[in-house]
Amino acid sequence: MVKRYKSGGSQPVLPSEITPESVYRDRRRFMQAALSVAALPVVGFSSLAEAAGYDIPADLPRYKGPDWLQPKLAEASRNAELSTRETLAPYYNVITHNNFYEFGTDKRDPVRNAQEFKTDPWTVEISGEVAKPGNYHLEDILAPHALEDRVYRLRCVEAWSMVIPWLGFPLADLIKRFEPTSKAKYVQFTTLLDKEQMPGQRGFFSTIKWPYVEGLRMDEAMHPLTLMAVGLYGNALPPQNGAPLRLVVPWKYGFKSIKSIVRIHFSETMPATSWNMTAPDEYGFYANVNPEVDHPRWSQATERRLPSSLLTPNIIDTLPFNGYADQVAHLYKGMDLTQWF
Ligand code: MTE
Numbered sequence: 648m649v650k651r652y653k654s655g656g657s658q659p660v661l662p663s664e665i666t667p668e669s670v671y672r673d674r675r676r677f678m679q680a681a682l683s684v685a686a687l688p689v690v691g692f693s694s695l696a697e698a699a700g701y702d703i704p705a706d707l708p709r710y711k712g713p714d715w716l717q718p719k720l721a722e723a724s725r726n727a728e729l730s731t732r733e734t735l736a737p738y739y740n741v742i743t744h745n746n747f748y749e750f751g752t753d754k755r756d757p758v759r760n761a762q763e764f765k766t767d768p769w770t771v772e773i774s775g776e777v778a779k780p781g782n783y784h785l786e787d788i789l790a791p792h793a794l795e796d797r798v799y800r801l802r803c804v805e806a807w808s809m810v811i812p813w814l815g816f817p818l819a820d821l822i823k824r825f826e827p828t829s830k831a832k833y834v835q836f837t838t839l840l841d842k843e844q845m846p847g848q849r850g851f852f853s854t855i856k857w858p859y860v861e862g863l864r865m866d867e868a869m870h871p872l873t874l875m876a877v878g879l880y881g882n883a884l885p886p887q888n889g890a891p892l893r894l895v896v897p898w899k900y901g902f903k904s905i906k907s908i909v910r911i912h913f914s915e916t917m918p919a920t921s922w923n924m925t926a927p928d929e930y931g932f933y934a935n936v937n938p939e940v941d942h943p944r945w946s947q948a949t950e951r952r953l954p955s956s957l958l959t960p961n962i963i964d965t966l967p968f969n970g971y972a973d974q975v976a977h978l979y980k981g982m983d984l985t986q987w988f
Contacts, residue, residue: 696738699723699796699881701812703738712883712891713767715786720878723794723814729872730798731970736809738880740953745887746803747906748855749838749845756847757887764844764886766907771892775835775913778826785891789877791824792816796881797874802936802969804900804922807951813895814878819869827865827913835862835918836894837910854925861905862918862932863896866978872897872971898971900934931988935979936969940988 696703703709712720745757750764769785794814802808822834840858842848848857867873874895877884884890889906896903902922912918922930929943938948947965955961968975979987 696881699725699812701735701738701880703880707739707742708885710883710885710890712878713786716789716877716883719789719794720814720881720883723796723878723881726795726797730796730812731800731810732798733800733810735798735812736953741809741811741879742885742887744809744953746805746901747847747887747889748853749847749857749859749907750887751847758885760846761886764890764907766886766891769891769909771908772910772912773825774910776828776831776915777913778828779824788821788892789816792820794877799872799874799895799897800969801895801897801901801904802950802965804902804930804934804942804947806942806945806947806949806965807953807955808963808965808969809953812880813874813876814881815874815876815895817871818873818875818894819871821875821911822868825913830915831913832865833862833914833916833918834865834868835860835910835912835914835920836905836908837912838905839907839909855921856924858909859905859921860919861894861903862920863903864917864978867896870975870978872974898935898968898975900930900936902930903934933979933984933987935975935984935988936965937967937984937988938965939967940985 696709711717743758744754746754747757747761750757750760767785770782771785771788772780772782774780794816796812796814798810798812800808801811838859839845840848847853863873874897876889876893876895877891879885879888884893886907889904889908892908893906894904894908903920917932920930920932922934923932936947941947949962950965952961952963966972
């Protein structure tokens with residue numbers, strides 16, 4: 648198979664990445680509709696995105712987040728070494744094409760249904776094999792951490808992808824503060840369980856057993872690429888993207904990057920994870936992006952890089968470990984990745 652892009656390298660701008668006028672007009676119509684039904688509680692137009700050099704159309708909402716977060720967002724600096732130089736997905740695509748089953752299964756359900764989601768105040772429970780367990784306010788969790796702006800590829804297991812500028816800090820720095828014991832071999836993350844606020848959790852026929860849970864091996868969690876994100880595109884995380892705190896693990900399929908985290912638990916044994924419990928033959932614990940191992944129902948050899956359209960589908964080859972093989976392949980040395988998918 649001929650690969651067009653080298654692992655970790657940048658790729659050329661494709662003509663299809665330039666938004667055609669018709670798509671732009673459709674986008675305006677959608678956002679007007681979304682704004683009128685959801686009454687977005689936004690937003691004030693923050694200058695943070697502009698300060699970060701991002702070109703966000705003026706008619707799209709910015710998610711300001713709590714006042715206490717503003718200085719942190721404003722002081723975030725770009726980590727160029729760990730950022731790809733590929734073309735960013737437009738802000739519009741990042742905030743309107745989402746997987747967040749707690750708010751519905753359609754890609755546009757999260758932006759429609761998550762706007763009233765309360766994300767401040769927010770508490771995170773730290774539990775299990777750590778010296779300092781407890782319930783911590785998000786503000787205290789974030790206090791010692793400077794935010795970085797990192798541009799990562801996000802590759803969904805459904806074979807679409809986007810390039811997103813996140814604001815966050817290394818999970819490793821957070822973990823060290825709670826002093827894991829020698830028994831801490833895995834980390835499990837849990838999303839909020841709240842049927843009142845999350846319509847997807849009320850569904851009788853839901854395939855997922857709530858709350859959504861995900862996990863990492865300790866060395867994966869401590870890897871410098873593994874990010875706790877609180878913002879994107881220079882602003883706070885929108886609720887549909889997992890406000891106020893989410894995980895971003897760029898070399899794994901997107902479902903590992905769990906949203907709206909309320910619990911971080913350290914354990915000796917491999918924790919349960921939502922998609923693995925739902926369909927163990929289709930979704931493994933590791934879920935490393937791997938073009939050589941197909942999903943039982945579709946190929947993983949290529950991906951649709953968003954934005955894409957019928958006329959310009961923008962299909963590119965999928966790279967091992969989503970293009971981060973140089974940094975992470977050693978974590979899986981000696982493992983048969985067709986077995987540990
Ligand atoms: N986290 C929770 N709690 N619930 C979800 O449904 N979907 C996952 C992941 N995190 C999901 C989640 C999937 S399948 C993907 S591809 C990414 O979130 C999508 O992130 P985005 O909507 O910010 O692009």
